[in-house]
Every structure is written in C-alpha cells, then in structure tokens.
Amino acid sequence: MICAMENARVINPSDVRMFYFGTKDVLTQSHERECRKRKIQRAVSLAHDEHQKINILIKLPTGETVQTQSDQLGYRDDFVVVRGGHAIPVWAILDVAL
Helix, strand or coil: CCCCCHHCEEHHHHHHHHHCCCCCCCCCHHHHHHHHHHHHHHHHHHHHHHHCCCEEEEEECCCCCCEEECEEEEEEECCCECCEEEEHHHHHHHECCC
C-alpha cells in the first residue's frame, strides 16, 4: 500500500460526519485489505494503550483523499470510530499510519 498522506487535505475528526463514503472498497487487492486490517488493529491498540495519534487516509468517491488524525480509535464491524464517535467505513480507508 502506498502512503500518500502528504498530498491529502487534512480534516478534523468531527468533520468526518459531513462526508459521503460510497460503497465500493478503495483497495482492490485482497492482500492490501488484509494489510489495512492489521494496521487498523495495531493502531487501535496503540491509541488505546499509549494514546498515540493515528493518521487515517480516506479516499472519497470523488477521488479526493482526506486525512484525519485521532488519539482515540475504536474498531467495530466494518467501521473505525474516531474521537467524538464519528465512524469511518473501513472500505473508504486507504492507509493508516502512526
């Protein structure tokens, strides 16, 4: 997976609620999806245990990429929940970085 966080527009975690994410997974390869899942699980642990800020790169259906950062993460079903209880569908996440 390629991390392009330096090219993304930065948004606040509370702004996540204003976006439409579509229904198609932004990653096409199964190994990329598995890698994303492992990164999310690790990020949730680090955010919970060490209160580290986690960067999440999201691709919108328009093709635009946005980035948000949170030190509070939850992972439930097919959603990552950031500070404030705002949910991001896993299928819209391009990458997760510390």
